[in-house]
Amino acid sequence: MSSLAMGMAGGNPRRRTMVTPEGIAVPITVASRGARVGALILDFIFLYVGMTIVTLLLVWMFGGLMDELTEDTRETMSGAAEFLMIIYIGMFFLARYGYFLAFELGPRGATPGKRITGIRVASRDAGRLTAEAVIARNLLRDIELFMPLVFLLVAPSGEAGNAGLAGLAWFLLFMAFPFFNKDAMRAGDVIAGTWVVEAPKAKLAETLSTQGAARGASDLTGARYQFGDEELSVYGEHELQTLERVLRDGNAEALAAVHETICRKIGWNPGAGDERAFLEAYYAQLRARLEGGMRFGRRKRDKFS
Amino acid sequence: MRSPILSSWFGRGEVAAPPDVESAVLRSDRFRLEREGDWARLEHIVKRMESGRLRGISDEDLLALPILYRTAASSLSVARETSLDLATLTYLEALVQRAWFQVYGPRQGLTRWLSGFLFGGWSRAVRAIWLDICVALFVMLTGTVVGWLLVEQDKEWYYRLVPTQFADARVPGASREQLLETLGTEEGANGLSVFAAYLFSNNAGVAILAFALGFAFGIPSLLLLVHNMAVLGAMLWLFAGQGLEWEFAAWLSVHGTTELFAILLAGAAGLHIGRSMAFPGDRSILTAASESGRRAAMVMAGVVLMLVFAGFLEAFARQLVGGTADRFLIGGTMLALWLAYFFAYRRPAQGDES
Numbered sequence: 001m002s003s004l005a006m007g008m009a010g011g012n013p014r015r016r017t018m019v020t021p022e023g024i025a026v027p028i029t030v031a032s033r034g035a036r037v038g039a040l041i042l043d044f045i046f047l048y049v050g051m052t053i054v055t056l057l058l059v060w061m062f063g064g065l066m067d068e069l070t071e072d073t074r075e076t077m078s079g080a081a082e083f084l085m086i087i088y089i090g091m092f093f094l095a096r097y098g099y100f101l102a103f104e105l106g107p108r109g110a111t112p113g114k115r116i117t118g119i120r121v122a123s124r125d126a127g128r129l130t131a132e133a134v135i136a137r138n139l140l141r142d143i144e145l146f147m148p149l150v151f152l153l154v155a156p157s158g159e160a161g162n163a164g165l166a167g168l169a170w171f172l173l174f175m176a177f178p179f180f181n182k183d184a185m186r187a188g189d190v191i192a193g194t195w196v197v198e199a200p201k202a203k204l205a206e207t208l209s210t211q212g213a214a215r216g217a218s219d220l221t222g223a224r225y226q227f228g229d230e231e232l233s234v235y236g237e238h239e240l241q242t243l244e245r246v247l248r249d250g251n252a253e254a255l256a257a258v259h260e261t262i263c264r265k266i267g268w269n270p271g272a273g274d275e276r277a278f279l280e281a282y283y284a285q286l287r288a289r290l291e292g293g294m295r296f297g298r299r300k301r302d303k304f305s
Numbered sequence: 306m307r308s309p310i311l312s313s314w315f316g317r318g319e320v321a322a323p324p325d326v327e328s329a330v331l332r333s334d335r336f337r338l339e340r341e342g343d344w345a346r347l348e349h350i351v352k353r354m355e356s357g358r359l360r361g362i363s364d365e366d367l368l369a370l371p372i373l374y375r376t377a378a379s380s381l382s383v384a385r386e387t388s389l390d391l392a393t394l395t396y397l398e399a400l401v402q403r404a405w406f407q408v409y410g411p412r413q414g415l416t417r418w419l420s421g422f423l424f425g426g427w428s429r430a431v432r433a434i435w436l437d438i439c440v441a442l443f444v445m446l447t448g449t450v451v452g453w454l455l456v457e458q459d460k461e462w463y464y465r466l467v468p469t470q471f472a473d474a475r476v477p478g479a480s481r482e483q484l485l486e487t488l489g490t491e492e493g494a495n496g497l498s499v500f501a502a503y504l505f506s507n508n509a510g511v512a513i514l515a516f517a518l519g520f521a522f523g524i525p526s527l528l529l530l531v532h533n534m535a536v537l538g539a540m541l542w543l544f545a546g547q548g549l550e551w552e553f554a555a556w557l558s559v560h561g562t563t564e565l566f567a568i569l570l571a572g573a574a575g576l577h578i579g580r581s582m583a584f585p586g587d588r589s590i591l592t593a594a595s596e597s598g599r600r601a602a603m604v605m606a607g608v609v610l611m612l613v614f615a616g617f618l619e620a621f622a623r624q625l626v627g628g629t630a631d632r633f634l635i636g637g638t639m640l641a642l643w644l645a646y647f648f649a650y651r652r653p654a655q656g657d658e659s
Contacts, residue, residue: 021409024378026402093509097609108355109406120406124595128409131418133595136602142510143517187520191578192602193595200399204345205392207338209331241391248392284330287389291333294387 016183018126029198031119033184036196042113047095054091058084096146100138105131110199120199124183133192140188144174205248209284223274225281231266232289238302240290243283247276255279333388340380347373348400354407374404422606425652430603432648437573437580441530445569448531452538466532466539481547488549488556508564508612512571516578516605523579530572555629558636560619566643567611574601574608611643 014030062084103111109129110120121137123129148171178184183195235243246254255275262282263270290300350366350373381397388394431438455462460477511533518525537557544553578597585593622635 020378020401020405022375022378024382024401026381026405027398028402107357107407122406124591126409130599132599132602132606135606136598139513139602139605140517140520142513143520147514190591190594191520191598193591193598200402202396202399204341204348204396207334208390208392209334237389240389244391287333288331290389291331291387294389 013182014184020126028122029200030183031117031196031198033178035117035119035198036114036178036184039111039113039117039119042116043100043111044113046112047099051092051095058088097138097142100141101134104134104138108199114196115199118199118201119196121194122197124189124193124195129194133194135192137188137192137194140186140191143170144177144187145171148174208244208247208280209287223277225278225285227266227282227285229289231268232286234265234303235286236300236302236305237290240283240286243279243286247279247283250276333384333390333393336383336387337390337393340376343373343376344380344397344400347377347404351400351403351407355403370404371408374401374408377401377404422603425650426603427607428647428650429652430600431570431607433600434573434577434604437577438569441527441569441573441576444527444530444572445534445565448534449538449541451531452535453542454538455535456539456542463539463543466536477543477546479543479547481549484544484547484549485552488552508567508615509609512568512608512612513605515568515571516575516601516608519572519575519578519601520582521579522583523576526572526575526579530568533568552629555632555636558640559622559626559632560615560636562636562640563611563618563643564615566640567608567615570604570611571608574604577601577604614639 012029014032016028016030017025018028019025062080100111103114104121108115108120109122114120121129121134123133148167150167152167152171174187178186181190183189185195189195243258246258252275256272259275259278260270262268262279293300346366346369350362350370353362377397378401381394381401384390384394384397452466456466456477463477511529515526515529518529541550541553544550578594578601581593581597582590588596618635618639622632626632626635
């Protein structure tokens with residue numbers, strides 16, 4: 001079921017094509033490194049804030065016991081304080097390993113930080129994202145991030161000698177790892193066979209051909225724009241989709257500019273005031289023409305072809 | 306089946322009714338308007354699944370999901386050949402991708418994964434890396450011998466090998482009584498559970514490190530194993546010098562059979578990754594790394610579990626049970642249990658696991 005096809009699909013260097021088991025090529029965008037760093041920082045903030053809140057809450061609820069924990073040795077510790085301590089150690093362990101694991105195993109395949117930056121974890125071979133893969137990529141996080149950070153934290157005390165420098169080199173090595181492969185994989189991704197991709201969120205926009213002058217007359221002036229074969233043949237798919245974007249954005253200045261360009265190109269006299277209707281009509285007719293060509297296997301990429 | 310049922314899917318009327326199909330001038334827009342209802346339904350289901358509210362999805366919708374997904378996927382292929390509407394294409398691409406993540410997502414659930422893991426998956430993964438386990442075992446034994454020999458040659462090595470936290474009374478030149486005392490038991494169970502939790506957290510760190518270092522072709526994993534075992538060898542030498550080797554072995558075996566086994570597995574898992582990256586065979590390095598990485602991760606999940614056991618054994622059983630024979634009994638039983646679980650307990654793989 002694993003069908004893999006990766007290729008650069010022109011333009012955006014982060015675009016890849018992934019072939020689903022059904023044989024449909026779905027474009028997928030590798031998450032930018034900036035988004036991933038952002039997600040990581042956000043996750044750390046969440047973890048840190050969460051742990052601080054829990055600690056404060058514990059202090060507030062069991063203040064007396066907490067004093068006992070800090071002052072007493074383990075021989076004189078009471079049962080309740082002991083229990084609290086266990087909970088605390090267990091919680092830190094879970095926060096360190098469980099947070100990323102639990103969220104990435106969820107249906108969104110993303111930690112809260114990743115969700116906010118709009119990215120998610122996916123399996124590189126277009127198959128299922130398995131629990132093992134998520135475990136593997138998160139265990140590796142330990143040497144990529146936590147280990148060197150610990151080195152760096154103890155470095156200022158001078159106890160560990162050159163460990164700080166070693167930690168820094170280590171840290172930089174793994175941080176640089178995503179920059180040396182085109183899919184921006186970190187070491188954990190390599191081991192787990194995963195990558196981090198953008199999680200698309202697209203809303204279905206209105207159909208353009210059902211509104212306004214695309215259907216016939218302009219609402220404003222009642223004029224009907226009809227274009228001949230020659231006038232429509234100057235543009236291709238690329239221009240059509242640019243025009244679509246302009247129409248959907250609805251920016252008056254852009255509409256006027258595009259209107260003028262098209263008029264000049266097809267040799268019409270650019271008027272003013274009814275640009276939108278003109279463009280809607282032109283869009284609908286150009287698209288009808290190009291799509292008609294498509295059905296016969298003729299495609300016109302852009303105005304140059 | 307379009308409009309009457311449709312209204313119920315959009316509970317709060319969040320989507321306006323699409324324009325009449327007949328009003329579309331273009332054929333490709335008519336194609337889109339005819340199918341828009343299905344796409345919207347799919348998007349609705351996918352959104353629900355993404356937010357984890359599986360309960361809110363009716364059985365009918367859940368059954369329809371694969372069909373809707375395939376419909377959307379085929380709509381996308383058709384649209385690519387017939388439509389130039391960028392908005393529709395982008396939307397469909399995003400929708401198919403999102404639906405694909407849900408249809409082929411980690412839909413196993415943690416509990417099902419866990420039961421598959423405990424009943425067969427874990428021991429299967431351990432057996433799959435048997436060669437690495439043998440290598441790691443050999444390296445660990447070598448490490449112990451090396452530790453012993455080094456200290457025997459020059460006592461200074463003891464201070465270099467053994468971390469200061471262990472070198473309280475356990476230093477060369479200590480009397481038999483002092484050494485025996487470190488092998489003794491505690492009066493009560495007070496404070497021991499904290500000790501257990503601390504030990505677990507600490508050991509799990511070492512094990513995960515041994516695994517993760519396998520990334521560098523497994524060499525650092527082996528070095529870590531050698532170093533840890535050299536410490537053991539050095540201490541063994543110290544105790545043997547006072548004729549306490551059996552007492553020491555018994556003291557260690559209570560939790561050591563579990564803990565050292567776990568560290569052995571962790572090192573073997575790391576080595577497994579390193580080995581498959583160094584010698585990927587006819588696979589690409591990336592494929593080899595990810596295949597072995599997933600297998601090793603399975604082993605590692607179990608290692609963490611073993612270390613929980615080891616932590617409790619170390620803190621309670623070892624500190625409370627005093628007799629040499631009793632300690633050997635506990636340690637031996639644990640070892641036998643683990644061996645039986647990993648190598649005798651064979652359960653055929655489930656169909657859906659690849």
